[in-house]
Amino acid sequence: MKETISLIIDNKKILATDGENLLKIAREQGIDIPGLCFHEKLSPTGACRLCSVKTNKAKGLSMACSISVSEGLEVITLDEEIVENRRQTLLHLLTEHNPDFDDTYLDEFRSLFKQYEINPEKEKNFINSGISFKKEDNSSPVLTYDSSKCIRCFRCIKACTEIQGKNILSFADRGTESYIVAGTGIWDESECDGCGECIQLCPTGAIVEKPHRKEIQLSKIDKLVKTTCPYCGVGCQINLHIQNGKILRSNGYENCSPNYGRLCVKGRFGYDFVHSPERLTNPLIKKDGVFVKASWDEALTLIAATFSKIINQYGNEAMAGYSSAKCTNEDNYIFQKFIRLVFGTNNMDYCTRLCHASTVTAMIKSFNSGAASNSIEDFENTDCLFVTGNNIIETHPITATYVKRGAAKGMKIIVCDPKWTPLVKFADVWLQARIGTDVALLNGIIHIILKENLIDKEFIETRVDGGLSAVEPLRKICEQYTPEYTEKITGVPKNLIQKAAITFAKAKTAMIATGMGMSQQKTGTHNVFSLINMCLITGKIGKELCGINPPRGQNNVQGATDVGVSPLFFPGYIPVSNLANREILAKEWKVPVEKISDKPGLSTIEIVQAAYDGKIKGLFIMGENPLVTDPNLNHTKDAFKKLEFIVVQDIFMTETALEADVVLPASSFAEKDGTFVNSDRRVLRVRKAVEMPGEAREDWRIIMDIAKYMNVPIGKYVNASEIFEEIARVTPIMRGISHERLDQQGIQWPCPDYNHPGTPTLFLDEFPTENGKAKIIAVDHIEPDEQASEEYPIILNSGRILNQYHSATMSRKNDVLNAYGNESYIILHPEDANKQGFTENEKVKVFNQRGSLETKLYISEQVNKGEAFMPWHFGESLVNNLTRDSFDPFSKIAPFKLSAIRIESMNIGKDNKDKISGNGQNI
């Protein structure tokens, strides 16, 4: 703990932490010291020399940005000499700075002219200084660089290096002729992935964002709206710039968790879909196979009548609902209330079933809690990070910035993935296990930990159910997983397994990030049991900077289950069978307790199966696109055809909406108030920024309307805030949260009362199990039930890329995101490619007994021999035509990551220079 010291600035006594930066302290005190190279997020640079001050510790002038304060420091920030010196420096800068200004960026330099009495036209300036040096780079899809505006402050370089961990920018040339280059010289050919951190930190408009530059005028911005990014589960806080009712810019919101101003390319440039001309603007009713515009009254009347008819004819269990992790907690809460009270069933689910269901199942068995145990910020400060089946740099780019910053400080990183991911560049060990062999690999690691006696005995004794004796069954199973045996199953060299085991076990603190690669397998639940076992025997959970974390894929995948969209749980993870809770709900919902079903409902894939079997007849879908995201799509399509009535409410005419009987126009994230819950259980505000297009309505209001037309009252709410109040009343983990409390910062649940600050790390004192202890559940490796065969010799893995998102409904409506990659491909190992005589970029047909698709072939050692990888975003090459619906028996998740396939040439060779992945990695 650093001590507090006192210093004097301009005769005023100030208390500060020893060693803190003087310029930062002074600015916090409201003392106006200029400084263009300084940014509080960056290490001090000392380049612009504008923050000159005088101190009692040095002769002459010192630079405030370069002083670490200490006891007794006395500072003068303003006198005649200081002002003259700063003025001189500004005049010097003026000679190399082109003063043209177009009101599309914040100009910190220009804002100093008036204060220091500088008339840029009168003084010796850029035009007649002789320095007038200009170099431009317009090649990037997201930004332009103009060296004549550049004051060489290093902020963009440091933004790229220190904040985002990308190390792409640097100076070329020297002195007055130096200029910024990306990579080896051309922005678009560099590894730049368009996050725009450099744009946000540029103080002079040398780097300005390209999209909407012709429209945006900062002086004409009507309002700035702070809200939560609608893409992945990091929950970045964004600052939307609204001009004439349109979003023209999205900046990272500074000084606010979890992202502190950082964004990725999607958060900064992925908002154009909101104003897409393809947005749904009217209710549509399918008549003779064609959608016809309808009034709300017409559509709602039809829906109410048909839903009621099906319920009357087939009973409540003939109904089901798919909700959406893209919608707010308020939308989802109303959705589950509607399904439970109006449909009278628990048949509801959403994408979480296809995502982390197995992770949650395993974690609930062991800890009785399925959420991430740590905060996103912890990813920077733990000593060792074990990232498995999680392409964190592309799928959770801002969490990954913390990881990269940690790596720069010496954090050990173990990557476990059958496919190369960009994090491998930062890793100490990469375990490239064959697909489907994770339990064997982890048992091999546990074998070494047990053998080397690197277990945490005290932790096991005090925190694990059964104490040290609970380790014995695990020891018995892992006995046979010698490094040699494990290498044989997984293909990972034994020395790497050894290194990973010892690195993880010996680290003082360690965290696990586990992704779809682990969960979307037939043995998904077992995979996570193994991870938990590794955690428990080494005591790497239940302490600060230790724990297991499933970074959530969707913006609100966490929240939707938190507020009760689940066939098994009411809001707050209370089982549907819990009578006491049903009574509480019945009182809150003003219905007899019998009205609330205690029968566990059907999950995602079970709903499809039941539809196929003719048991489900009516389906209500809010914002979900199962005809792209579900496994074994041909089967799913057949099931949908058997449904009598499908209603879809969405913002676009998705693949699923096309199959609906009625389509209702809903609202995007930018058009409504509410909350999302991010990956680290942080409840974050969503705020209305623009109006909905046409006759579109907020999702929760549409659901209320349907209930009203069906004559089933499900409550009265004026706004989303009121809905949240009800959520808080029935959801113990969120009881202390309200929209009001979330105004400045998010709050991490559990937050049991209004005075509770929220919980950054779970399980610090005990696990929320009956006896407070965690369970070791030893599991053995099971051979995958689908194997490569002569007919289908390649095992296909699927995943995401940085610049596209899930079924791409939103992301592909943004030209900027598409510029970084908008085409399906399959990656195959060179040896396998040679066997079939394939060439790079060749068009290929990929198929198996379930379906087929066409795509383009990339040849790369990113994948193991005998394995292949495809991104699954692209509707024209539906990867899920090939996947299976043979699910993990414990969690009912589908094994998206393992499908035996065959690849055949379509023999139309085509040269294309598109990048292999979102960040241009092409190894």
Add this chain to the structure above:
Amino acid sequence: MNKQHTIISPFLKHEDGDNISSYIESGGFQGLKSALMLSPSKIIDLITESGLRGRGGAGFPTGVKWKYASQPRSEIKYVICNADEGEPGTFKDKLIMEKAPYLFIEGMVIAAYAIGASKGYIYIRGEYSKSISAIQKAISEMYNHGLLGESIAGNSFVFDLEIMLGAGSYLCGEELTLIESLEGKRGYPRIKPPFPAEKGLFLKPTLVNNVETLANVPFIIQSGPDAYRKFGTEKSAGTKLFCISGDVEKPGCFEASLGISLRELIYDFAGGIKNNGTPGAFLTGGAAGTFIPPSLIDIRMDYDTLQMNNATLGSGAIIVLDNTKSIYNFLGSILRFFKHESCGKCVPCRIGCYNLLKIWEQCKDHPECYPDLEKEAAYIAKTSLCPLGQSPILSIKSALHHFKHSI
């Protein structure tokens, strides 16, 4: 040559670098052997008592630097030998490295032992190919003889040494810039403090010493501080390698006690002004140095006397101009040099060095602009980030002071 007081020179007699056996024969490694029998703090005391000051240009007391670096801040520490000799007119380190590589490496090993470092780097000017091969050979011989690596000379002390090549930047001779470069980054100066002794290479405590400084160390350890103090003056102890170039009969590198007069150096060592000419000016300390007029030819060449006369000893370079040479043109060369070498990181130096050259051009026909030249240089010196920006003022001010009418 009788006035040449020598500590280093006896080791410079070999033409093609030394070999380890002849170095040992001539008494080499005795300093190291004595040092390893002493406690690190005793060694630092000896260096402090000797009065040795940094020979790279700044003249900072070496013992103080070592003591600061020896404080137990970290288990990992580094010693760096600054062999990036780049000051115009300076070529002394080159001679030591080519002809007596063992001498300064011995000093470096002693330094490492004294501060508790187990890893060292020699950051050497990339163009010094002959020096590089001599050092490479010396390092490998020393490893073979158990004088580098594990258990040096049979002790538990471990020290590994590597060579890193500079890539032609003058600024990389500045110690913090050198450290940036050594870390694999572009050579930009760092904010100071923290000083290298606190947070240097990879943010670990680091001692940076010049080649010549280290070459003095074995003698001090072996013969004691008193023997060393017999050379030089009270505050400028020991000898110095002076590099005399320009309009002299016998340009070269000469070792002499600090405090020797400029006249002795020019006339007794360098054979006087070329073609019996008349001296016009002396530039001491290289481009980052000062002009001395012929009227001060009897000045004592030690740190303090020069400083009192607003001049600098710097690296020991003395560039001699006879009275036919133009001070104006020579100043222009210096200013062109600084514009070219300014790294561009800080505003005053990047733009100021450009301005200096522009103003200098104007001065040719408009001598009334000279005050502007000095004003600009003073602004740069006051505001710049690293010592480079503090350098142009030295030559400008001394030229204008001593040659107001003749420039």
